[in-house]
Every structure is written in C-alpha cells, then in structure tokens.
Amino acid sequence: MIAAVDETIVKLKAASGGPVDLREVMQRMTLEIAGRTMFSFGMDRHGAALRDFVMEYGDTLARPHMLDLLLPLNWPTPQDFRRARFRKRWTAFVGQLMAERRAAGKDDNAPARDLFDLMGAARDPETGQAFTDAQLGDQVATMILAGHETTATALFWALYLLALDPDTQEQLAAEVRGVAANGTLDIERLKFTRAVVDETMRLYPPAFLIARAAAGPDTIAGRPVRRGDVVLIAPWLLHRHERLWRDPNAFVPARFMTGTPPDRFAYLPFGVGARVCIGAHFALVEATLALAKIIGAFRVALADKDPVLPIGVVTTQPNRSPVFTIKPR
DSSP: HHHHHHHHHHHHHTTTSEEHHHHHHHHHHHHHHHHHHHHHSSSTTTTHHHHHHHIIIIIISSSSOHHHHOTTTSSOOHHHHHHHHHHHHHHHHHHHHHHHHHHTTOOOOOOSHHHHHHHOOOOOOTOOOOOOOHHHHHOOOOOOOOHHHHHHHHHHHHHHHHOOOHHHHHHHHHHHHOOOOBOOOGGGHHHHHHHHHHHHHHHSSSSSEEEEEEESSSEEETTTEEETTTEEEHHHHHHTOTSSSSSSSHHHHHHHHSSEEEEEEEOOTBBBBGGOOTTHHHHHHHHHHHHHHHHHEEEEEEEOOSOOOOEESSSSSSSSOOOOOEOOO
C-alpha cells in the first residue's frame, strides 16, 4: 500500500501547480494497490482494461431499469442478458490474471506473499476442500472491484471535503507531522485522519444502498416480510437522519473522536452483521494511510467552485470530476 501511495505522490509532485484530476489519480492508485496485494504485480499492463470494465458496468449495467423493478426476480430482462455477456468477458479477464499469477510460481516453503496465495491455501473448515477455480475467480473479482472502486471514491470525497474546509485540512496535516517518525507513519496514532475518513463515509457512504433477501418471514415497522423478499437499507438516509445525528449534513470529523462509537445500526459504511464487508479493515487502513500521506505532502484546493453532486451507481459517485490544484507543503 505504502509503496503505491509514495509512487503516486512522486507523480503528483511533478504535476503540482497545474490542474489535477484527483478522482482519476485515486482510481489508478487504488487499482495499483489492489493488483499488488492480490497478485504481487503492478497493474501497468492490465490497469486500463480493468478500469474500462469498471466504467462500462457502472455506466451501462449497474443502474436499475424499470423492467428490473417490475418483473419478478426469476424473469430475465434485456439488461440481464447484457449483464450475462459482460460477466462472460469479465470472467475470462479475471481468469487471465489468475493464470499470469500462477505462471509466476510460488515457493511452497515460503510464507504467503499476497491474497492470492492466502486464498489458494484456504480450506473449508468442514470439508477440507479448497476453492474451485470458479469460486476463486469470484473471490478475486470481488476483492479487486470492491477494494478498488469504493476506496478510490471514498478518498475522492475526503479530498473534496478537505479542499472545501482548509482548517480541517491543516489540522490533519499537523497530525501527520506529529506522528511521522523516520519517514514512516504509525497508523494507530492517526486518530484525526481516521475520523476524517469515518466522517467522509458518513456523508458519502461507499454503498448508498444495501440489498438483503429475507431468510425467513419477519415483520419490519409493522409490515409483513415474506421469505425471499428483498429489503433495501439506505446508509445514505441513515447517515443523515436528524434523529440519529447532530448537524447531520455538516462535515464534523470530531464527532468520531468522542470515544463513544455511533450506534452500530446508525452507521453502516461497510454493512453490518453476517454479511459485513470482508475488506472493511483493509479499506480503512488503505484510506487512512493514503489520505495522511497525500495531505501531509500537499495543500489541496479546488480550481472551480461549481458544486459536485453525488449520484448512486453501485457506489456513491460524483456527478463529475472537478479540477483540483495541489501545492507541496
């Protein structure tokens, strides 16, 4: 993670003083981190193709269409057929990545060097069976997609909010200067930086909606729920609910530094319960370290004053990529 962030900072220093698309920079950086932690190789060769897959799905297939809502779940829609064709191409691409990683080999006597090694060594605790290739491919695809796009989006919103709030940005930079030792960062001491990340995900939750299918009959707010019914939970609404949060629409990182965590069902950036995001800790470490290093190295400002609006397409994305300016500290 740190190596990829440091390389990004070197590139940003070369671009300082001019206009910078920090959203694209964050996407490339988190994609590089995903590739290195998953496969131990950089994404120079495959990064463009992977980003094309992500953008294609988000722009054309992830958005719900009217037929998705009107037809029963077991009736395929025209979009479902297009999604199936996309999945076929996507699965082949992931298989290519896995084949390239396997070709690099592994020393059976050496410890696991990446997530792919760890998943290859994993066994079902009940049956002792390893992942099949199809199951492993699903895991790899989930880790790369979820770990890349959501973290990039969260970092973009954090940089956007800090550009709008210079005082908070300077407070974060001061913390970074105070905890850095020999050029390294102790993440356990980056309390305010972590609070900025938490507050960013409150205002702009990576997943604006969470869908769950009922495992059995239930009652929610007096309404009957049948087995198989799909329930939509909206972190966007929960995180801005006036009964749950004081000044819910304000950017106040200090609310996460009181020592009392928010109610577990009022703050769901990674979901909750048995289906909580498996990469939550990974994402928090990545976002906290990256934000600390970037703000520790640069003053970030917006070059234009037009507001950026959130839109819900799988993740809570900006409606446009604003132009930033950065200046070395």
